[in-house]
Amino acid sequence: MIWFLGDAHGRFDHVIRLVKLHRPEPVVFLGDLECSLPLNMILRPILELTEVWYIHGNHGSDRPARGNSSVKKRFDAACKVLNESQREASEHGRGLLEWRNTKRHLHHAVAHWKDQMQLKLGLDNPN
Numbered sequence: 001m002i003w004f005l006g007d008a009h010g011r012f013d014h015v016i017r018l019v020k021l022h023r024p025e026p027v028v029f030l031g032d033l034e035c036s037l038p039l040n041m042i043l044r045p046i047l048e049l050t051e052v053w054y055i056h057g058n059h060g061s062d063r064p065a066r067g068n069s070s071v072k073k074r075f076d077a078a079c080k081v082l083n084e085s086q087r088e089a090s091e092h093g094r095g096l097l098e099w100r101n102t103k104r105h106l107h108h109a110v111a112h113w114k115d116q117m118q119l120k121l122g123l124d125n126p127n
Contacts, residue, residue, distance in 0.1 A: 002027075003024040004030055005030065008032065008034070009033075009034045010073075015046075016046055026051030031055055031056055036074045037078055037109055041081060078106070085102060
């Protein structure tokens, strides 16, 4: 079964949950991804379960959009991916190896967006 999914607009939780349940082969995203993190980081929990393809839309990219979403939204998304990855790694041994390979990148993404939030709020300037 091939799934065609349109206009994710940064929301991938339901896709991850349903792919784990139904195991389609492949999943084709039809534009407007609006990723808060690189797509391979967001969809890491399902990349070994199915092939992932995408067709660009007017908001289409497999990389984070510049200026399309708030820094706080990006920080929250990075924290969510980090937390879900940690939880998944602790649930099964197979996830632990993946966690070791992606942990550094996920922590970096969270730290990056935290720094961006502080810059935007002016917290880096004590005056």
